[in-house]
Amino acid sequence: MIKLQGVWKEYQIDREITFTALKDITLTIEKGEFIGVVGPSGCGKSTLMYVMGLLDQPTKGSIHVDEKNVTGLGDDKISALRNAFFGFVFQQFNLINKLTVLENILLPSVYASVKLSYDPLEKARDLVDKFGLKGKENSYPNKISGGQQQRVAIARALIMHPECILADEPTGNLDSKTGESILDLLSELNREEKITIVVVTHDAHVAERTRRTIKMVDGQIV
Amino acid sequence: MKYIRYLVFTIKSAFFDFSRSKGRTFLTSLGILIGVMAVVLLMVLGLGLKRYIEQQFESLGSNLMYVMPGSKATITRGGGIVGGIKFDDKDVRTIEKVKSITYIAPGYAKAGSTVEANGKTEIVEIVGSSEQIVPMFNLEVEYGRLMEKKDVQKGGKVIMLSTTVVEKLFDSAEESVGKNVTMENQNFKIIGVIKSKGGGGLGGGGLDDHAYIPFKATYSFNPDKKFYAIYFKAENKDAIPQIKEDVQRLLERRYDKDDFSVLEQKEIMETISSIFSIINTVLVAIAAISLVVGGIGIMNIMYVTVTERIREIGIRRALGAKKSDILAQFLTESVILSLIGGILGLTVSYVIVFFLQSLFPAYIDAQSIILALGVSSAIGIIFGVFPAKKAADLTPMDAIRYE
Ligand SMILES: Nc1ncnc2c1ncn2[C@@H]1O[C@H](COP(=O)(O)OP(=O)(O)OP(=O)(O)O)[C@@H](O)[C@H]1O
Ligand SMILES: [Mg+2]
Numbered sequence: 001m002i003k004l005q006g007v008w009k010e011y012q013i014d015r016e017i018t019f020t021a022l023k024d025i026t027l028t029i030e031k032g033e034f035i036g037v038v039g040p041s042g043c044g045k046s047t048l049m050y051v052m053g054l055l056d057q058p059t060k061g062s063i064h065v066d067e068k069n070v071t072g073l074g075d076d077k078i079s080a081l082r083n084a085f086f087g088f089v090f091q092q093f094n095l096i097n098k099l100t101v102l103e104n105i106l107l108p109s110v111y112a113s114v115k116l117s118y119d120p121l122e123k124a125r126d127l128v129d130k131f132g133l134k135g136k137e138n139s140y141p142n143k144i145s146g147g148q149q150q151r152v153a154i155a156r157a158l159i160m161h162p163e164c165i166l167a168d169e170p171t172g173n174l175d176s177k178t179g180e181s182i183l184d185l186l187s188e189l190n191r192e193e194k195i196t197i198v199v200v201t202h203d204a205h206v207a208e209r210t211r212r213t214i215k216m217v218d219g220q221i222v
Numbered sequence: 223m224k225y226i227r228y229l230v231f232t233i234k235s236a237f238f239d240f241s242r243s244k245g246r247t248f249l250t251s252l253g254i255l256i257g258v259m260a261v262v263l264l265m266v267l268g269l270g271l272k273r274y275i276e277q278q279f280e281s282l283g284s285n286l287m288y289v290m291p292g293s294k295a296t297i298t299r300g301g302g303i304v305g306g307i308k309f310d311d312k313d314v315r316t317i318e319k320v321k322s323i324t325y326i327a328p329g330y331a332k333a334g335s336t337v338e339a340n341g342k343t344e345i346v347e348i349v350g351s352s353e354q355i356v357p358m359f360n361l362e363v364e365y366g367r368l369m370e371k372k373d374v375q376k377g378g379k380v381i382m383l384s385t386t387v388v389e390k391l392f393d394s395a396e397e398s399v400g401k402n403v404t405m406e407n408q409n410f411k412i413i414g415v416i417k418s419k420g421g422g423g424l425g426g427g428g429l430d431d432h433a434y435i436p437f438k439a440t441y442s443f444n445p446d447k448k449f450y451a452i453y454f455k456a457e458n459k460d461a462i463p464q465i466k467e468d469v470q471r472l473l474e475r476r477y478d479k480d481d482f483s484v485l486e487q488k489e490i491m492e493t494i495s496s497i498f499s500i501i502n503t504v505l506v507a508i509a510a511i512s513l514v515v516g517g518i519g520i521m522n523i524m525y526v527t528v529t530e531r532i533r534e535i536g537i538r539r540a541l542g543a544k545k546s547d548i549l550a551q552f553l554t555e556s557v558i559l560s561l562i563g564g565i566l567g568l569t570v571s572y573v574i575v576f577f578l579q580s581l582f583p584a585y586i587d588a589q590s591i592i593l594a595l596g597v598s599s600a601i602g603i604i605f606g607v608f609p610a611k612k613a614a615d616l617t618p619m620d621a622i623r624y625e
Contacts, residue, residue, distance in 0.1 A: 046623075055540055056619035076544050082618075083542020094537045094622065098238035103231070110231050111542040156541070
């Protein structure tokens with residue numbers, strides 16, 4: 001479903017120096033997989049996730065999403081693909097603080113480039129109920145707990161019915177119990193809704209919960 | 223439906239940011255406020271002045287004509303009366319003979335003179351003329367009587383003042399009739415008080431500050447017995463071209479054709495109006511510079527806003543916002559910011575114009591409102607586009623990882 005072929009990512013440090021964060025990554029992710037990406041800090045896990053999630057272009061190599069080569073697509077098409085195909089979950093939750101819980105969940109639907117076959121508001125309400133956020137719909141993100149914020153973020157990732165959720169250290173800012181419940185939620189989504197999930201983590205315990213682990217060192221898969 | 227939600231999200235997020243930094247929003251809008259206010263007020267002032275001048279001329283009645291020194295080119299180009307010749311009684315008698323002229327009067331004028339009574343002083347413009355000035359300028363009596371032929375022949379020290387002037391010198395306009403006033407070190411007896419023609423209040427008194435006296439009575443301070451203008455009235459509008467031609471021809475026998483000009487009221491009015499228009503356009507253009515400065519203020523604050531919200535931009539991009547969505551969001555903000563300034567500027571202008579109305583015919587027309595709001599939106603777009611473009615062009619990954 002997602003295929004990376006010979007992907008390199010170089011960061012320009014200054015005019016002469018470049019830093020290679022991804023070195024010749026070739027990787028295939030099948031539909032319905034639950035993958036953990038592990039490795040020491042700075043090995044390029046996040047970079048891999050961002051490149052895979054089309055948040056940045058690889059320096060070299062190609063990315064196929066659903067058999068379609070997306071490298072070199074125009075920004076509008078890539079944005080539309082991000083919107084419809086991927087859902088993102090971050091360590092810092094990355095909710096927009098001036099929008100309410102419900103508005104945050106709805107935000108991706110505002111940017112939808114095709115007419116949705118369902119009412120996003122109804123869907124958002126369902127997710128609120130399902131994730132135990134009832135009564136918090138009109139709260140602002142900084143007024144709710146970290147665990148609740150991460151649930152809002154997951155609900156936001158789900159509003160567009162994505163094929164794949166990319167999560168970068170989703171439990172990194174949570175205590176172990178809350179983190180566990182977030183992982184339960186992700187496993188459930190994978191199991192019951194067949195959503196492909198990629199979790200980036202440096203925590204071996206988190207990786208244990210996934211079904212396949214990709215180990216990275218120094219920008220390479222080992 | 224989708225677009226409504228989109229717009230609501232965009233506008234809501236704009237207002238959220240404004241309410242979080244009210245002081246900054248206000249100060250940024252202040253630049254536009256001042257600019258819009260300056261432009262609107264100057265426009266209003268210009269239109270009001272134009273209307274004021276037109277009213278004053280209209281109150282003189284139609285078909286009024288003048289002979290003035292100087293070539294028409296210098297007069298209509300706003301050169302004013304420079305050097306040139308002066309006319310005398312002989313010219314009046316020459317023109318008098320032209321067909322279709324109903325009234326004719328000499329026009330000796332001395333601006334900035336004063337009348338004094340009861341220890342009070344008023345600034346007036348002395349108009350030395352004949353009794354024919356009365357029908358010519360549509361003067362109407364309020365108390366006493368109007369100037370008559372016998373006053374003019376005798377050259378007696380009699381004077382007609384407007385109610386506006388006498389009310390400032392005497393307890394009541396009525397009792398001023400028959401009293402003396404001092405002007406140019408001589409005593410003049412008030413024979414009549416004439417109705418106000420309105421206007422004034424713009425520093426000058428308009429037509430109401432005229433002090434009409436017989437021409438002969440000016441001799442003591444006008445020793446060469448000459449005057450700068452001859453007023454006459456055409457029987458009807460159609461006669462004006464012929465009169466012009468005849469008067470021109472007759473006076474050319476005595477003077478060089480560049481030394482005088484025969485004008486009709488319309489031409490003078492248009493000249494004065496066009497001078498005011500030019501001055502006003504220049505002033506409005508200068509005021510418009512302050513709008514540009516206001517726009518730069520908006521641009522500046524929008525750059526700050528973009529920098530502060532790089533992460534938010536990254537999040538939105540990750541969720542699927544296109545570059546155009548981000549561009550639209552920040553443009554909406556800068557337009558709203560500058561529209562707030564525009565609306566506040568209009569409001570303040572309204573209040574000022576309300577108080578100005580007692581002085582002269584000023585009002586804010588629909589055109590000024592549309593212009594002010596249009597211009598402030600345009601400024602929002604023009605000065606918002608670069609910061610918004612900067613926001614839109616951020617790489618989503620760099621934006622979302624920005625600390
Ligand atoms: N914009 C950038 N410019 C330059 N170097 C960068 C940039 N982003 C990341 N890097 C470098 O690329 C390498 C990989 O970064 P990345 O964030 O992918 O690591 P990571 O494996 O996610 O680490 P961590 O576990 O600490 O989150 C790091 O050495 C980092 O310093
Ligand atoms: Mg990382």
